[in-house]
Amino acid sequence: MNGLAPEPRARRTLVAGVGNIFLSDDGFGVETLRRLTREELPASVELVDVGVRGVHLAYELLDGWDTLVLVDVTSRGGEPGTLHLIDASEPGDRAPGTEPAPLDGHRMTPDAVLALLDTLCAGTGAAPPRRILVVGCEPACLDEGIGLSPQVAAAVPEAVRMVTELVRQEAVV
16 A cells, blocks of 8 residues: 555546437437537546437446436426426435336336336445436427427527536536
């Protein structure tokens, strides 16, 4: 032993873009993630385009992430294009009444993924991410169609800025 303190470990952060690009504004998370690939992010940050593969995300989270940032549309009653930062770190912070969802990839909303994650962690002894943050955007249209509404498209650059700032803060030990 050389008497030196161990080098601090960077906190691992997973940023997941969630949504269905064939349902208009539901593609917000995927588009934001696409734009995040152009940003200089800490080496401890990994970007993943989850799309509608929520079950895949739940299993990916068993791999020891310190922080999860979900990027998705979020209906909270605001004007279309309004961004929300939601801390869902504690199970009680998540949508009330969320039950573990059946393993149906077409119905795995972020709330269902987090409920499944809680179940998987309890069954495997794995630890969920220390922090779970959601960068959500109020949708204008969730009808079939490719492309974001003007309001949601205008919110993407600010969402990129928010996520970039969050992951830089989370990377600091």
